[in-house]
Amino acid sequence: MGRIIVITSGKGGVGKTTTTANLGMALTRMGRTVALMDADFGLRNLDLLLGLENRVVYTALEVLAGDCRLEQALVRDKRQPGLALLPAAQNRNKDAITPEQMQQLAELLTEKFDYVLIDCPAGIESGFKNAIAPAQEALLVTTPEIAAVRDADRVVGLLEAHGIRKIALIVNRIRPQMVQANNMMSVADVQEILAIPLAGLVPDDERVIISTNRGEPLVLESNLSLPGIAFSNIARRLEGEKVPLLDLDAPYNTLIGRLRRFFNR
Amino acid sequence: MTCLLVQPGAAGLDLTLPPELDWSHLQDLLQQYFQLSEAWWLPQAPVRVVCGARILDGEHWQWLSGLLQKQKLIITTVQTEARATAVAAAMAGYSVEQGIMPPPTASATLPALYLDQAVRAGVEIRHPGTVVLVGDVNPGGCLVADGDILVWGRLRGVAHAGAQGDSRRLIMALEMAATQLRIGELVARTPPSTAFYPEVACVQGDAIVLYPARDFGRTTPGGVF
Numbered sequence: 220m221g222r223i224i225v226i227t228s229g230k231g232g233v234g235k236t237t238t239t240a241n242l243g244m245a246l247t248r249m250g251r252t253v254a255l256m257d258a259d260f261g262l263r264n265l266d267l268l269l270g271l272e273n274r275v276v277y278t279a280l281e282v283l284a285g286d287c288r289l290e291q292a293l294v295r296d297k298r299q300p301g302l303a304l305l306p307a308a309q310n311r312n313k314d315a316i317t318p319e320q321m322q323q324l325a326e327l328l329t330e331k332f333d334y335v336l337i338d339c340p341a342g343i344e345s346g347f348k349n350a351i352a353p354a355q356e357a358l359l360v361t362t363p364e365i366a367a368v369r370d371a372d373r374v375v376g377l378l379e380a381h382g383i384r385k386i387a388l389i390v391n392r393i394r395p396q397m398v399q400a401n402n403m404m405s406v407a408d409v410q411e412i413l414a415i416p417l418a419g420l421v422p423d424d425e426r427v428i429i430s431t432n433r434g435e436p437l438v439l440e441s442n443l444s445l446p447g448i449a450f451s452n453i454a455r456r457l458e459g460e461k462v463p464l465l466d467l468d469a470p471y472n473t474l475i476g477r478l479r480r481f482f483n484r
Numbered sequence: 485m486t487c488l489l490v491q492p493g494a495a496g497l498d499l500t501l502p503p504e505l506d507w508s509h510l511q512d513l514l515q516q517y518f519q520l521s522e523a524w525w526l527p528q529a530p531v532r533v534v535c536g537a538r539i540l541d542g543e544h545w546q547w548l549s550g551l552l553q554k555q556k557l558i559i560t561t562v563q564t565e566a567r568a569t570a571v572a573a574a575m576a577g578y579s580v581e582q583g584i585m586p587p588p589t590a591s592a593t594l595p596a597l598y599l600d601q602a603v604r605a606g607v608e609i610r611h612p613g614t615v616v617l618v619g620d621v622n623p624g625g626c627l628v629a630d631g632d633i634l635v636w637g638r639l640r641g642v643a644h645a646g647a648q649g650d651s652r653r654l655i656m657a658l659e660m661a662a663t664q665l666r667i668g669e670l671v672a673r674t675p676p677s678t679a680f681y682p683e684v685a686c687v688q689g690d691a692i693v694l695y696p697a698r699d700f701g702r703t704t705p706g707g708v709f
Binding site: 412 | 604607623
């Protein structure tokens with residue numbers, strides 16, 4: 220039986236889908252089989268980020284209606300054969316599916332895959348409830364912003380109320396330079412409020428935007444960029460490896476930088 | 485004010501379902517309540533569910549009894565003003581009291597509510613007695629007690645002690661960085677501060693004042709402790 224992990228955040232636009240796509244790819248590169256479930260019915264994006272949009276024929280709804288077999292709806296990635304996407308329906312809304320049906324689909328997928336990653340929609344309404352219903356664990360994505368952290372805190376409470384106890388934090392889009400200048404919340408600030416274990420840090424980087432626009436997840440590059448390394452490290456930690464956190468401050472931690480911070484204090 | 489969720493009743497516990505919440509919101513609230521609070525009731529305690537005018541059908545009752553069973557609580561009685569609810573409750577095998585909802589009784593002598601988990605954003609805990617929390621109240625979280633509030637951790641959300649208007653109540657925290665403090669009818673913000681030490685908030689005259697915990701017994705006449 221595979222692990223069912225929901226990737227969630229509360230606030231929109233913090234990088235849930237990007238994280239799902241990259242973690243899925245990174246895990247398959249490590250030899251695992253991964254199914255990605257898009258739970259964002261009506262606003263699906265995961266297929267775009269994976270560059271699989273033009274290969275979607277059936278969606279989760281057709282599987283549930285019995286119009287096709289699960290195997291037919293799964294879009295296999297040609298670059299990484301261990302990766303499959305179960306697309307959400309685009310022409311319907313969040314109420315097109317129930318938590319029980321999500322559970323049913325996820326259970327079918329765990330029989331064949333080592334990991335089932337569920338990309339959760341923003342918000343805490345029915346779409347969120349559908350996405351977390353089958354999950355045994357959660358990865359909480361947040362950015363170092365006060366609104367994102369507040370929403371993430373709310374989501375931790377809701378996840379715990381639904382019996383999901385294994386929650387790990389991904390702090391996305393960190394700008395070390397701004398943290399150094401005291402203009403951005405640090406990872407320690409975020410963790411102090413959320414008080415859940417850290418799964419990884421991802422620096423803010425324009426290459427993330429480029430890769431999402433191209434539909435080629437960062438972890439596919441042969442020469443990994445810093446955010447690419449960050450995502451594969453998170454995947455390795457999911458596998459139970461002990462990987463030290465990236466030192467994002469390194470380029471800014473020069474003698475001059477330290478002196479400047481000392482005098483600006 | 486939202487009605488109190490769980491309090492000791494005539495025979496066992498009274499579970500009051502706040503009338504202004506819709507069912508899914510209520511589900512969240514109940515789940516959170518039982519998740520956060522340690523069982524202060526006796527196992528297998530009989531529960532009277534006070535529904536007011538809310539309509540609950542068989543499915544609702546099934547969910548509710550399942551939730552309470554996990555807490556070792558048994559629904560025995562249902563109090564309702566709605567005929568449909570009475571019928572569904574009787575079908576589920578509960579004894580039914582029909583009529584207008586009695587006003588909730590509240591006093592600070594009720595057993596304290598012990599919580600041992602962070603109160604996170606969006607969570608609101610209400611209790612008719614004193615609340616003791618081992619953990620933090622995060623920004624966006626809220627504690628409302630008719631008695632005192634003791635936070636063995638950081639208080640960064642909203643705390644309201646003496647919610648029924650009793651201004652002799654206290655709020656104590658290891659780190660007082662509350663968004664807002666309320667005691668009785670008064671409201672105050674905590675001063676911006678960087679050094680934190682245990683503090684006690686109480687009412688003096690017509691204002692809420694903060695004392696360092698170590699001085700509190702000495703500075704207040706008669707010492708409340």
